[in-house]
Amino acid sequence: MLDVAAVAEVLLREGTPDLPSDRRDLFCLLIALHDLGKIGAQFRAMLRAGLKQNARHWQVTEAWLREEAMEDLLCERLGGTYLALRPLVAAIAGHHGGPPRDTAESQWRMRLDAGQAAAQDARCFVAACFDLWPRASLAGINEAEAMILSWRLSGLTVVADWVGSNPDWFPAAEPPTSAATYLAETRLRAAYAVEKAGLVASVPSATRLFDFALRAMQEAAASIPLRDGPTLAIIEDETGAGKTEAALLLAQRMLLASKGRGLYLALPTMATADAMFRRARDVARRIFVTPPSLTLAHGRAGLSVEFREVMARSGWSEDVICGPWLADSRRRALLADVGVGTIDQALLGILPTRFATLRIHALASKILIVDEVHELGNPYLATELETLLRLHAMGGGSAILLTATLPLEQRARLSRAFEEGAGRAFVEDMDPAYPVLSIPGGAAKRSFPDTVSPKGPVKIARLGSIDEGVALIAQASASGAACVWVRNAVDDAIASVEALRAAGVEADLLHARYAFADRKRIEAAALAAFGPEGGRRRNDGRGKVIVSTQVLEMSLDYDFDVMVSDLAPVAALIQRAGRLWRHMVRRPAAGRPVPAPVLHVVAPDPDRPADTRWLAEVQPRGAWVYELAEQWRTAEVLFRAGEIVAPGGLRALIEAVHGDDRVPVPDTLAAAEEVALGDAYAEAGLARMNIVKIAAGYRDGGGAADDRDYPTRLGQETRALLLTRRAPSGLVPWVEGESRAEAELLSEVSARATQFRDLALPDQSAPEIAAFTEGWPDWKRVNLTVCPVEEGGAICEGLRYDGNLGLLFQPRGRGDEP
Incomplete structure (x- = not known):
């Protein structure tokens, strides 16, 4: 527990240098209590005899800390109320991906099962922590603020626990002479562990990023005044105008102004994320004084040749690096100095999914750059993005949005969400100027010398x-x-x-x-x-x-x-x-x-x-x-x-079709539009139901669902096939890879589930398929249909595969996927 608290100290020192010392010590003290539930007879019996526990240790942690006498002790020593304490207790207890949701009665049973000796030991450890962090204080934190803080504290606890639980960095030790002695020793280990994990932030550099002459929008990004506090900037310009470079110039200035410690570039698709990774790799080194960590965050990141090259040279390169700890999962990838990935990896932080708070914590220290924002305009995605921006601003984060075709009304909604999250009044800006670089509540650059694209109309x-x-x-x-x-x-x-x-x-x-x-x-x-x-x-x-x-x-x-x-x-x-x-x-x-x-x-x-x-x-x-x-x-x-x-004529076209004053449609299409509007309201409503309830705090507003249970996007259900071919040894993946897992990923293909409705796909219980899937986890069997491909591409009647044409349905019905 002290290992993890020591890691949290380092992370807080690295990530929130302006946080008051009493607040920082409060977080460390509480994080030290995250595994308090391991103190007890049931957990000991599980370790020694393999007996099943009636409750998980993290649930028991909250049970100990919600005991009446324990709450009184904590509130008395920390100078706060139990209404402020409880959301924070739930945040550190729920460090295994989801919040505790146990009733007072079940918590009483957990304490009873743990035993009276454990109750005394738990109180002794809490008392020892008061001496280790004497400045820790709840004073001045009300219930509403504690609810908001619980999201950040939960994410910090998860990261600290993952690092502090690594036996390579924190090996077993002899019993110390005192808690204070052990904490002093483990603080040294924690500093080393955080560095080995790749979580020591690189120092931003003022080095010139680009050798070419800057375009007008890029010049604006390099000079526009920044506002105090969390800052949102919106870059609107035509495609091919160099918006990405403008965003990186602006992000570098934000880093130098201490508005973040790193960057996360969020793209609409895996293909666009891969393309952005190649571009970011070349410029990321210039943004920082020392080699920054750079990761690719999406479900197929391991197949990127460029990302593999970065991982291979980590530990010795003077260029961008990515150590194995960061590269191990998509969630951890967000912790790197520079992350490139899909917007979905960020949006999962505002859905009630496991370890969502890790994503919130990771993004809070980043300049969040969202490219192709207009692609997130459907009601479900737009509502998610508004929530993400609101929560990001609440945590002190800044963001840059890039778009070529964003309607004014959507721009206003996104700006309002961010400003409200930052605790500021929103002043609506419906100025139709285009191109434009605007900072809601701050400066805007609306006058540019180039009025016509170099290619002309x-x-x-x-x-x-x-x-x-x-x-x-x-x-x-x-x-x-x-x-x-x-x-x-x-x-x-x-x-x-x-x-x-x-x-x-x-x-x-x-x-x-x-x-x-x-x-x-x-x-x-x-x-x-x-x-x-x-x-x-x-x-x-x-x-x-x-x-x-x-x-x-x-x-x-x-x-x-x-x-x-x-x-x-x-x-x-x-x-x-x-x-x-x-x-x-x-x-x-x-x-x-x-x-x-x-x-x-x-x-x-x-x-x-x-x-x-x-x-x-x-x-x-x-x-x-x-x-x-x-x-x-x-x-x-x-x-x-x-x-x-x-660029000058784009705004009028966008508003005429997508804006509030759009051109009316013929009466013969009015009914179709009414249906579409109804669907849009339903999608937005579903998004509001799905997203986390920020004001309710992590315990009541979060969740622990699988990522697949809460989609980041709505759309028609798809079905994934794993193509295979026959070899002398049996079925093998359709294409080869460096490993069996990679070959399977490379052999997957998806299409709308309804297109398979009348097809007799291969029987998954067939001996050759059963042999191929032996050892698969249940989730993989549910989500993948193994399909042997015959000579000529046939899979079953009505379905075949061609490497140059793709998955072919014969006869083909009405298709509607991109």
Whole structure:
């Protein structure tokens, strides 16, 4: 217990140097009591004889500390009330991932089972802790503040317990002569352990981050005045404008101003997180004086070659590092100086999941940078993000939001949540200026010299049919143009590839319905073909062609000459158009095979009478991916405008489709919009039900559910298949890996659960599958369906797999996944 408290001392000294000494000592004293429940006959019998306990030790910890005499002692010595004490006691007791929820009667039974001798010993240890931290005080903490503090204290206890329980750093020792003597000795071990765990914060550096001349938004980030206290900054600019670099410049200034000890860059998807990790690796070293720890936090982080390289050189490199303790889990990854991952890893901190408070604690010391905020605009995600920002500000954290297409009303909601969390009055800002760098309650930069993107306006052209799209791409490719066709559904994308190939066009395909290994291979090939240094022409001089779903539109650095897209909400189309004529310095207009950037949108005429089948004529499967009213409204606004003028014209387009004063839809679509609005209210309501109840404190407002029980995103249920092939030894994963576990991860593929409804998938009790899954935990058997793939790709009737086309349903029904 003193090992863990000593670790907490180091972590508090590192992470909260401004915390008053009496508050710091209070936290350490309470954390020293986290395993008080191990004092007792039942726990001793479990250790010595393997007997089952009636209650877990962490539950007994709260039982001891909620005893009437013990509460009186604590309140008397600490100078506070039991209403302030109890939330903090629950926080340190619930250090195994969830809060204690036992009744007074059950706690009485726990104390009885522990025995009278244990009661005396527990009081003796508490008394000893008063002498070890004599400045500890509850004075001035009321019940409401204690409820808020309980979230942070719980997370700190978890981290300290994980480090302090490591036998390599804290080996068994002879009984000390006194508690004070032992604490003095273990403080030295704690300092070493925290350093070995990678939790000693690197000192921020004022070194120039970038060698290139800064753009206007980046100059603004480097000079805008920062406000006192927790700070939120919102960067709104067109795609490809260098928002990430602007955010890093601003984050460096926040670090130097002691607004955080590190960074967490939150991305919408694993693919975008991987891409950001590559960029962050190159600049993170410059942000700090000493080599910072850098981690990748998502479910497939171990498959990242770049992350593996960082882990391999830890311990000797003068570059970024990541030791094994931090890399061991996604939760710990958030504790690194610089973390890159999905927004989901952060959002799990505000859901009632196990070890959610660890995430809260880890993020509290970080500048939270959320990229592609507009992608979090659906009601469920938006409500979660508001709560995350509120809680982050409550803990003293600062944040930077990046977006190209955020509606003003959503910006206001996010700003309000942060300001309220920081305990400040919110002043609404609905200024429509764009681009803009704004700090709610502080300064804003709204005047920029560049009014038109270097590529000029992107013209809009409507295509009335799929055949027109095929003909256009065939002609453009023949002239040497790099082409992309963005479809809204996987099955439509596959159909377009087949149509292009039938027309003599060699086209590649990118979507989310591949085995993970094949998707990584295809993404790497796409980046090599269409990335900043890509070779966009084939050997015969024709332009390369790729058909993709909307996985292409988020944070991926592609540059195309010609783009065809399905109709989608205007925010999505702006994102897609951001990959059109993107790198004008590397590839100026004079060197491109087409005279100007044009976004060709496959859509019916919005002037035609519109009903619920209006869009299905040109999007057989993808017409239901987005709200029909939003898509009609986009067609109405965009085709009348005739162009996308970035950055100056983006705000008007966004507000006309997504804002409070959006264009009205025809009466024939009014009912569909009403249904969509009802669904939106329901999603927001579900989010409010799911998220933790901050004001109720950790004990009553938190939870210990599995991550899978509380989704960070809503969507149609998916089903995961593990593809296998037959070998002489039996079934083996579809692709090879450095280990069996890695090979299985690389062989997974997912699709909507409803698409498998009428398929006779392989019997999981078949001998070869039973042999393959021997030793699997129950959760893995529930979540993965093992599917042997025959020669030619057949899995079962109606389903096969192709490494270049993905998972194929035959005949294909209405698809709607990206």
